[in-house]
Amino acid sequence: MGTEGHLTGNDGSSTLRINSGSGSVRIVAEDRDDIHVRGADVEHDVVAGVNIWTINKTSGRVTAHVPTNTNLLIGTTSGSTKVEGRTGRTVVMTASGRVHVENAEEVDIRVKSGTVRVDQCDGDCCIRCDSGSVKVINAGACDVHAKSGRVSIENADGDTAIRALSGAVEVGFAGAHDADIEAMSGRVTVTVPDGVHLDVDAETGTGNLVNTVPDGTDASVKVRTSSGRIKISTADDR
Amino acid sequence: MSVEGVVGFSDIVGFTEFTAEQGDERALRVLDTNQSITSQNLGPKDRIVKELGDGLLLWFEDPCAALAAAVAMQDDLAKAAAESGAPLWVRIGLHWGCPTERGDDLIGHDVNLASRVSDQAGPGEILITEALANRVGQIEGVEISPLGPIEMKGIPTPVWLYRVSCC
Numbered sequence: 284m285g286t287e288g289h290l291t292g293n294d295g296s297s298t299l300r301i302n303s304g305s306g307s308v309r310i311v312a313e314d315r316d317d318i319h320v321r322g323a324d325v326e327h328d329v330v331a332g333v334n335i336w337t338i339n340k341t342s343g344r345v346t347a348h349v350p351t352n353t354n355l356l357i358g359t360t361s362g363s364t365k366v367e368g369r370t371g372r373t374v375v376m377t378a379s380g381r382v383h384v385e386n387a388e389e390v391d392i393r394v395k396s397g398t399v400r401v402d403q404c405d406g407d408c409c410i411r412c413d414s415g416s417v418k419v420i421n422a423g424a425c426d427v428h429a430k431s432g433r434v435s436i437e438n439a440d441g442d443t444a445i446r447a448l449s450g451a452v453e454v455g456f457a458g459a460h461d462a463d464i465e466a467m468s469g470r471v472t473v474t475v476p477d478g479v480h481l482d483v484d485a486e487t488g489t490g491n492l493v494n495t496v497p498d499g500t501d502a503s504v505k506v507r508t509s510s511g512r513i514k515i516s517t518a519d520d521r
Numbered sequence: 522m523s524v525e526g527v528v529g530f531s532d533i534v535g536f537t538e539f540t541a542e543q544g545d546e547r548a549l550r551v552l553d554t555n556q557s558i559t560s561q562n563l564g565p566k567d568r569i570v571k572e573l574g575d576g577l578l579l580w581f582e583d584p585c586a587a588l589a590a591a592v593a594m595q596d597d598l599a600k601a602a603a604e605s606g607a608p609l610w611v612r613i614g615l616h617w618g619c620p621t622e623r624g625d626d627l628i629g630h631d632v633n634l635a636s637r638v639s640d641q642a643g644p645g646e647i648l649i650t651e652a653l654a655n656r657v658g659q660i661e662g663v664e665i666s667p668l669g670p671i672e673m674k675g676i677p678t679p680v681w682l683y684r685v686s687c688c
Contacts, residue, residue, distance in 0.1 A: 393641060509542050
């Protein structure tokens with residue numbers, strides 16, 4: 284079963300909504316003007332001048348090829364979600380399953396159980412993960428909450444807030460940005476570029492604190508952890 | 522008798538872990554702070570229906586007032602957390618519906634749904650259903666952005682959720 288449709292705009296004003304039960308979802312954003320869906324029917328509507336494409340499916344795999352910069356609103360019960368290519372605002376909510384977004388304007392990902400990976404997110408990167416690890420390679424401002432599992436943000440280029448119950452937290456910054464990190468247990472590692480001077484406010488209950496970044500006001504870093512080591516350093520010290 | 526209004530759930534994320542690590546006394550203070558801040562931000566016709574461990578079941582008559590109260594609660598909780606150092610990680614879910622009164626209590630599908638909505642939220646976050654989003658329209662200083670459909674345990678049809686944030 285497949286459906287093709289024509290998207291009148293390729294400027295990020297089109298939105299694909301997927302409501303899927305069990306089964307994997309794969310989105311491929313590429314240089315094209317139309318939408319092609321395999322594994323489900325797609326309905327089209329225009330709301331306030333915006334193309335809305337909707338897929339409702341109870342089970343089975345769905346693959347959709349969409350124009351670059353399409354906004355995505357994806358809700359699934361279980362199964363992996365993979366978004367390839369450049370997308371607009373990308374929202375994924377799933378009860379269970381891996382989520383991998385390659386390159387989005389901004390993301391909001393909520394996973395009850397499963398790992399999250401974002402390779403590139405230009406703007407706000409909001410992630411909620413109850414059980415499973417979170418890995419972000421490049422992002423703007425990050426807002427991440429993980430109940431259990433490691434949180435790793437390699438290159439954040441914006442203010443970042445992280446709440447983690449258990450599991451290590453590692454954040455690397457691309458510039459001078461504020462960080463607000465609270466962890467119940469698990470070590471916290473913050474890395475900033477050389478030359479950045481930080482206003483650090485860090486406390487740990489039972490672990491030790493290592494801060495090798497010069498004092499200053501380029502950015503503020505606040506870290507709280509009940510148990511676990513806190514390390515704040517420059518890229519050179521790593 | 523059923524009543525029409527906003528059902529809300531708030532709960533403290535990681536409270537079990539916090540209690541295990543920090544002890545009952547600190548945990549009790551966190552509970553008291555949450556309840557106190559919640560009460561302070563309720564209107565005259567709003568109420569805390571009941572306590573559920575580290576959670577609160579809330580009732581609001583007016584959808585816009587419910588949103589404004591929830592935003593104010595999160596703001597006050599963030600300030601209290603900064604002052605006390607305790608992780609007041611409260612998440613809030615709100616839904617417009619017609620729950621059934623049972624004495625002072627509220628029961629029914631809409632109550633269950635509001636509870637599931639709060640489960641989807643992260644610390645410091647407010648999520649609302651489409652039913653409520655459609656009733657509040659535009660509120661100055663508040664942004665409501667769609668998150669998409671989500672299937673929730675025990676709820677037969679997918680529910681569209683929206684994130685509420687200050688702008």
